[in-house]
Amino acid sequence: MRKGLKQMRKHWQFYLLIALPLIYIIVFCYIPMPGVLMAFERYSPSKGLLGSDWVGLQHFKQFFASPSSTRIIWNTLRIGLYSLIAGFPIPIILAVAVNEVANKRFKKSVQMITYAPYFISTVVLVGILAQITDPRLGVLNKIIELFGGDPINFMGNPKMFDHLYVWSGIWQGVGYNSVIYIAALAGVSKELQEAAVVDGASRWKRIWHVDLPSIRPQIIILLIFSVGNVLNIGYEKIYLMQNDLNIQTSEVISTFVYKVGLVNADYGFSTAVGLFNAVISIILLTTTNYIAKKTTDTGIW
Amino acid sequence: MAGIYVFLSAVLVIMLYPLIYVVSASFSSPDAVANGKVFLLPVDITTIGYEAVFQNQKIVTGFLNSVFYLVAGTALNLMMTMLAAYPLSRKEFYGKKLVTGIFVFTMYFSGGLVPSYLLMKNLGLLDTRAVLIIPVAMSVWNVIIARTYLQSTIPDELFEAASLDGCSEIGFFLRIVLPLSKPIMAVLVLYYGVGHWNSYFNAMIYLKSPDLQPLQIVLREILLLGNVDMTMITDAAALEKMQGLSNLLKYAVIVVASLPMMCIYPFVQKHFVKGVMIGSLKG
Numbered sequence: 001m002r003k004g005l006k007q008m009r010k011h012w013q014f015y016l017l018i019a020l021p022l023i024y025i026i027v028f029c030y031i032p033m034p035g036v037l038m039a040f041e042r043y044s045p046s047k048g049l050l051g052s053d054w055v056g057l058q059h060f061k062q063f064f065a066s067p068s069s070t071r072i073i074w075n076t077l078r079i080g081l082y083s084l085i086a087g088f089p090i091p092i093i094l095a096v097a098v099n100e101v102a103n104k105r106f107k108k109s110v111q112m113i114t115y116a117p118y119f120i121s122t123v124v125l126v127g128i129l130a131q132i133t134d135p136r137l138g139v140l141n142k143i144i145e146l147f148g149g150d151p152i153n154f155m156g157n158p159k160m161f162d163h164l165y166v167w168s169g170i171w172q173g174v175g176y177n178s179v180i181y182i183a184a185l186a187g188v189s190k191e192l193q194e195a196a197v198v199d200g201a202s203r204w205k206r207i208w209h210v211d212l213p214s215i216r217p218q219i220i221i222l223l224i225f226s227v228g229n230v231l232n233i234g235y236e237k238i239y240l241m242q243n244d245l246n247i248q249t250s251e252v253i254s255t256f257v258y259k260v261g262l263v264n265a266d267y268g269f270s271t272a273v274g275l276f277n278a279v280i281s282i283i284l285l286t287t288t289n290y291i292a293k294k295t296t297d298t299g300i301w
Numbered sequence: 302m303a304g305i306y307v308f309l310s311a312v313l314v315i316m317l318y319p320l321i322y323v324v325s326a327s328f329s330s331p332d333a334v335a336n337g338k339v340f341l342l343p344v345d346i347t348t349i350g351y352e353a354v355f356q357n358q359k360i361v362t363g364f365l366n367s368v369f370y371l372v373a374g375t376a377l378n379l380m381m382t383m384l385a386a387y388p389l390s391r392k393e394f395y396g397k398k399l400v401t402g403i404f405v406f407t408m409y410f411s412g413g414l415v416p417s418y419l420l421m422k423n424l425g426l427l428d429t430r431a432v433l434i435i436p437v438a439m440s441v442w443n444v445i446i447a448r449t450y451l452q453s454t455i456p457d458e459l460f461e462a463a464s465l466d467g468c469s470e471i472g473f474f475l476r477i478v479l480p481l482s483k484p485i486m487a488v489l490v491l492y493y494g495v496g497h498w499n500s501y502f503n504a505m506i507y508l509k510s511p512d513l514q515p516l517q518i519v520l521r522e523i524l525l526l527g528n529v530d531m532t533m534i535t536d537a538a539a540l541e542k543m544q545g546l547s548n549l550l551k552y553a554v555i556v557v558a559s560l561p562m563m564c565i566y567p568f569v570q571k572h573f574v575k576g577v578m579i580g581s582l583k584g
Contacts, residue, residue: 007395013470014388018400021385024438028420029407035416045419094312100305110309112567113316119562121499123517124555127524128319131326131555137548139322142337171316179577236502240525261415262506274413282409 039272059272068251076252076277079238080230082166088226091174092219095181096207111182114175126240129168130155156245165241165250169234180222184215220298228285231277253277327351327552331545334552350553353546360554362512363519370515371497374434378493379486381439386447387474391460404441421507432507433515437496443489446579450485451478453579488576491569498562520558524551 008015034049039059041052063069094114101107117125132138133154141151154160188211196206212219235254242250253273261270293299321341326334330345338344354360388394389401411417417436426432455478463473479486501517508514566573 004395007393011391011393011395011470014391014394017384017471017474018388018394021381021439021444022400022403024381025404025407025441028417028436028438029411032412032416032420033410035412035419038415097305097309097312100302101309102302106306106309110313112570113313115566115570115573116320116563117316119495119499119566120559121501121517121520123499123501123520123524124559127520127551127555128323130525131548131551132319132322137335139326139337139340143340145337171319175316176577179574183574183578239502240521257414258506262418267415267419271413271415274415278410278413285409 036271036275038268039275041268043267043271055268059269060276062269063273063276068256071248072251072253072256075249076231076233076254079162079165079252080233082162083169083233084226084230086166087170087173087177088223090170091177092181092212092215094174095178095185096211098178098182099185099211100203100207111175111179114178116175117172118176120172122234122237122240125168125172126237129164129241133164153245155241156243158246158249161241161246161249165238169237177222180218181215184218185211188214216296217298220292220296221300224285224288224292224300227288228281230284231281323552323555327549327556329549331542331549334548335545349546350549351557353550354553354557357550359511359519360516360523360557363514363516364557366512366514367498367516369430370433371494374437374497375490375493377434377438378440378443379489382443382447382489383479383482383486385439385444386451387478388470389444389448390451390455391470392457393460404444408441418506427507428509428513430513433497433503437503440493440496443492446576447482447485447489450579451482455481484572484575485579487569487572488579491566491573492576494565495562516558520554523554 037049038052040056041049041054043049043052047053098107098110101110120128133140133152135141135151135153135156140154144151152160154164192210192214193206196210201209231253233252233254235252235258238250238252239255239258242255254277257270257274257277260266260273264270289299289301322339325341325343326339327350328343328346328348329339330347331349333339333344385404389397389404391397394400412420421427421432421436426435459477460473463477468476499517501515501521504515504518505521508518
């Protein structure tokens, strides 16, 4: 303790430097935190956070009793799992393919082009999606008509929502998400690869037994984060893709929290639903991390 | 081997086709787009879509607002992130573990949407330009990336030697750390810059005044809510013509809005890859 004080006095300028960032974190991240208490009360701005009437678990009961809750939770889980299952392996496949390319220029071009969509904004992405799939003017339907099919209202079809959301997300993120694997694959020992080839391993055998195992730590860490984020799906994008026709399958917990909380100003109920989402996410993250630690010795903490 | 090239070429086609189509459609005549004549290259080349974009006062205002939020926001982000990353990278900083813990905890838990909204309201930030800059002044994830970078590039001996020569912590920060941090600052500028340019959600919930709206909000109105002013048109032929033009305007505005980031990223790509790599280090 005394040593600490001495060190603090000697290096006092560090505290001056970090003061502003620390104040920022306290004001914008910690001050709103007690606000989760709203989930357990009938919040009234005039009575304040601690003066409002406590209602216990009423908001949670109300949420689980409402017929829409099952649908919203199911939508969240379904879209989240679909994104995970389809979206997680594809960047790894791309990275392995890029790593096999000998021609440097082709390799660079592939990387450059696959990164590009990452820099497009969510609004523009959904705008492109809406333009291309437009039932009357969109090129996708023009192509369908060319082959004698009937135009499809993709954005207005509840059955199409998941596919549009997930695959447009993969289109946008696959390049960016493969960067980390490409870099890790570049670091795989050449001697190990050559040894495998000398031992008569085919390309696939070498990829499967040498390359993939060497990037296992990266795969596991990203998998833990992805599983932890299954419920935190991109509400910004989902919100933009929603319309009256697809709302049955497109309403997820986070968009519901926004509508109930800020549009309808039902603060307590909205916070309760958001808290439910956050708690499940933390449980998912810790559980996956625990399993990964136990089985593979790799974890995020 | 050929299989890999075929696979990757197919990937390239899928990645590029939507982008090429949007650009081609934006330069084609409204009729050609509406009648499905455009598939790959522009048909009946015209720039009326772009003229409509630059005559639209809302788009121009939004664009300028976004430039302001981008420049001011990124400058503040850079300052805050480096101010936090430097002390956290030094072992001489007593309380480093505690402060890191305080920072990192916010990545896993937050008060949620409503409490944040009420905070903005209480701070008087609602419907001000500052609300798109100050509440997002720093991202903890980027602080961790910058700290990891500083830890691995600036040796302890350098700090100790400078200390012996009477260089203070702030002096060391200004004269040694910042000049050596150019690569990581490029990464930070890219990450924060893209974030500012592309975000819409905070503007949607915190801003009301039309003259403060960033480009993404204007884009949302035009592209997704279909708010293109057509009230003055009465006869059917003119209406159809107007609809064709508004469709063209959508393609043109997509191009205009995405162009700045598309032009910048190839130049900073190598830094960006580096940023992902540093971020992937456990630390």
